[in-house]
Amino acid sequence: MNVEAVLAGAVAGGTSILYPTLGEVISERAGVINLGTEGSMLAGALTAYAVGIQTGNPWAGVVAGMVAGSLLSLVHAFMVLTRGANQIAVGLVVTFLGLGLTALFGQDFVGRGVVALREFPIPGLSSLPFVGRVLFSHDVLTYLSLVAAVVLWFMVFRTRTGMKLRAAGERPDVLHTFGMSPTVVRYAAVLCGGALAGLGGAQLSTAFTLNWSEGMTVGRGFVAVGLVIFAAWNPLKAIFGAYLFSGAIALQLQLQAEGSDISRYLLQALPYLAVIVVLAILSRRRANAAPEALSRVFEHST
Amino acid sequence: MTRRRRWTAALVALSLVFAASCGSDDSSDEAGGGGGTGDGDSDLTIGFLYVGPKDDFGYNQAAYEGSLAVEAAFPEATILQAENVPETAEAEAAMQDMIDRGADIIFATSFGHLEFAANMAEQNPDVVFLHQGGLVGDDVLDNLGTYFGTVYEPVYTAGVAAGMATETDKLGYVYAFPIPQTLANINAFQLGAASVNPDVETIAISTGSWCDPGTQATATQSLLDQGVDVITQHQDCTKTIIEATEAAGAMSVGYHFDASELAPEGWLTGSEWDWDDLFVQIVQTIVDGDFVGSEFNGDFRVGLQTGDNPFVQSPFGPLVDADTQALIEEIEAGFIDGGSPFAGPVLDQDGEIVWADGEQPTYDEVETMDFFVIGVIGRTD
Numbered sequence: 165m166n167v168e169a170v171l172a173g174a175v176a177g178g179t180s181i182l183y184p185t186l187g188e189v190i191s192e193r194a195g196v197i198n199l200g201t202e203g204s205m206l207a208g209a210l211t212a213y214a215v216g217i218q219t220g221n222p223w224a225g226v227v228a229g230m231v232a233g234s235l236l237s238l239v240h241a242f243m244v245l246t247r248g249a250n251q252i253a254v255g256l257v258v259t260f261l262g263l264g265l266t267a268l269f270g271q272d273f274v275g276r277g278v279v280a281l282r283e284f285p286i287p288g289l290s291s292l293p294f295v296g297r298v299l300f301s302h303d304v305l306t307y308l309s310l311v312a313a314v315v316l317w318f319m320v321f322r323t324r325t326g327m328k329l330r331a332a333g334e335r336p337d338v339l340h341t342f343g344m345s346p347t348v349v350r351y352a353a354v355l356c357g358g359a360l361a362g363l364g365g366a367q368l369s370t371a372f373t374l375n376w377s378e379g380m381t382v383g384r385g386f387v388a389v390g391l392v393i394f395a396a397w398n399p400l401k402a403i404f405g406a407y408l409f410s411g412a413i414a415l416q417l418q419l420q421a422e423g424s425d426i427s428r429y430l431l432q433a434l435p436y437l438a439v440i441v442v443l444a445i446l447s448r449r450r451a452n453a454a455p456e457a458l459s460r461v462f463e464h465s466t
Numbered sequence: 467m468t469r470r471r472r473w474t475a476a477l478v479a480l481s482l483v484f485a486a487s488c489g490s491d492d493s494s495d496e497a498g499g500g501g502g503t504g505d506g507d508s509d510l511t512i513g514f515l516y517v518g519p520k521d522d523f524g525y526n527q528a529a530y531e532g533s534l535a536v537e538a539a540f541p542e543a544t545i546l547q548a549e550n551v552p553e554t555a556e557a558e559a560a561m562q563d564m565i566d567r568g569a570d571i572i573f574a575t576s577f578g579h580l581e582f583a584a585n586m587a588e589q590n591p592d593v594v595f596l597h598q599g600g601l602v603g604d605d606v607l608d609n610l611g612t613y614f615g616t617v618y619e620p621v622y623t624a625g626v627a628a629g630m631a632t633e634t635d636k637l638g639y640v641y642a643f644p645i646p647q648t649l650a651n652i653n654a655f656q657l658g659a660a661s662v663n664p665d666v667e668t669i670a671i672s673t674g675s676w677c678d679p680g681t682q683a684t685a686t687q688s689l690l691d692q693g694v695d696v697i698t699q700h701q702d703c704t705k706t707i708i709e710a711t712e713a714a715g716a717m718s719v720g721y722h723f724d725a726s727e728l729a730p731e732g733w734l735t736g737s738e739w740d741w742d743d744l745f746v747q748i749v750q751t752i753v754d755g756d757f758v759g760s761e762f763n764g765d766f767r768v769g770l771q772t773g774d775n776p777f778v779q780s781p782f783g784p785l786v787d788a789d790t791q792a793l794i795e796e797i798e799a800g801f802i803d804g805g806s807p808f809a810g811p812v813l814d815q816d817g818e819i820v821w822a823d824g825e826q827p828t829y830d831e832v833e834t835m836d837f838f839v840i841g842v843i844g845r846t847d
Contacts, residue, residue: 275523373679
């Protein structure tokens with residue numbers, strides 16, 4: 165068993181799951197569940213791919229991907245926060261909207277040459293044994309995802325902005341008392357979540373797979389929503405959630421490559437089994453960590 | 467409250483319409499009456515169903531291009547297209563829609579469309595149904611048939627090119643599911659490679675999806691980590707694997723379309739569909755009224771042995787030298803003369819003889835294949 169290869173695969177494949185998980189943590193911290201994450205990822209994946217090709221600049225693509233993911237989540241925010249619609253139903257519809265729109269506008273980009281964000285091994289660190297390959301031989305967005313997790317953790321738990329965010333999710337009436345609008349905070353959180361999901365999609369298409377194809381996220385956005393519970397709404401723990409999932413994928417593929425005797429079907433269920441088992445073990449503790457307002461109707465969202 | 471609800475309903479409806487219209491994109495395409503060049507049947511309507519988008523640079527696009535050849539050959543016919551038709555009862559609805567619009571002939575081009583096409587054939591005796599890749603057996607309805615090429619022939623010769631080119635004697639195969647067609651391809655690839663390089667082995671990895679680029683990227687890396695230096699695949703979207711292989715300095719064998727542009731250094735060859743002649747031939751037979759009892763009214767299989775294989779070799783890359791190309795031509799000539807990639811002796815992974823020396827499987831036996839040959843690393847279950 166090549167542990168180094170599995171862990172390197174976990175980090176490489178985990179980035180496109182970590183970003184949307186972080187985004188969903190922010191959104192849910194403000195009290196809004198966004199099942200449109202999958203749609204925002206697809207919007208980000210296609211937009212980054214397309215804008216990268218049009219401008220010749222992959223970073224312009226990444227920024228455009230974030231904007232696209234954010235715009236799609238604006239639909240969710242508007243329907244849920246301003247129109248008071250059911251957030252589960254709207255989230256699913258937003259995902260299907262993202263699937264449909266990207267399939268339609270993505271047709272011209274299937275198989276097109278990509279303006280790629282190539283790997284950028286960090287000089288010096290990347291030649292270290294073991295950790296060099298596992299951590300320091302990836303694309304820039306992968307390094308940034310770890311930085312983003314730390315920064316968001318600090319923001320959520322150590323700043324006034326984070327306090328407002330958490331208040332919007334725990335006790336929106338308190339925000340009201342202080343003359344602040346929970347709705348504004350929630351809009352900001354959902355848009356931020358959509359941008360991060362778009363960023364995850366952008367990494368998937370322009371850095372990890374160098375490909376655009378219809379529905380290419382194959383459920384990664386939904387996995388991210390599930391991993392938020394695993395991460396107990398904590399950006400730092402989201403890193404472990406994302407890497408657990410992608411690590412299980414890398415492990416099962418590595419086992420296949422080594423000619424393992426374990427059934428192929430069982431191996432392919434491994435990533436999902438891993439998450440379910442861990443959730444089953446942690447579920448009670450996790451349930452207590454959920455933002456209060458997630459389970460409530462938005463009475464105060466005026 | 468009611469206003470709010472109406473807004474929600476409107477958006478939900480709008481989104482669903484969007485999703486639906488993109489999800490299964492029906493577009494009819496009235497061919498302009500050229501006058502005189504066609505067969506004269508101005509009422510002829512032909513429908514084509516695809517499981518994916520018609521421009522996927524792969525399986526579906528190849529079938530779509532076949533439909534364009536039919537359109538060109540029968541300019542007065544109306545061609546109906548339905549993309550992204552899932553392998554569920556929705557396929558029946560899509561076919562019913564085509565029948566409602568006057569379809570006389572329907573091509574259902576995905577493996578999983580078979581049972582739905584068979585159901586519809588039973589209910590609509592006046593419409594002829596053709597299914598791509600399935601098997602209906604001997605007791606077939608008068609208005610049903612399946613067709614396919616022998617995909618494994620050019621895959622075998624691509625294996626020859628890979629077996630000559632590899633330096634590590636390890637080849638990699640990324641595939642979706644262990645269906646017989648895929649197993650036959652993987653086996654043919656290994657047998658072709660082993661015919662020129664007895665030490666070679668093929669590591670087969672399943673992604674569990676016809677198109678999941680993220681998993682493909684990780685799978686490719688896993689193969690490279692095992693020292694594999696030639697990677698091929700049976701996937702619907704092919705770009706990720708070829709890009710990753712090329713970036714790692716390894717060699718690529720394509721599938722479904724000529725991706726040599728993506729791998730200028732490492733492209734060896736590949737295999738791809740060319741349906742044009744067969745589709746036109748089938749439609750002509752139906753138009754002439756000769757379908758019932760014809761070779762197309764059943765399980766029609768064509769390979770080099772029996773005609774022109776619609777599955778052809780992609781152009782060779784710079785690493786395939788003239789000697790190898792000559793050898794491949796010689797092997798193809800052998801197939802035309804009655805040979806087969808699976809001519810015995812063929813051993814399974816346990817070393818048991820499946821087809822003995824001098825034996826050769828029928829097309830049916832190949833299409834129900836459920837094992838890996840010796841030299842393939844991987845499990846079929």
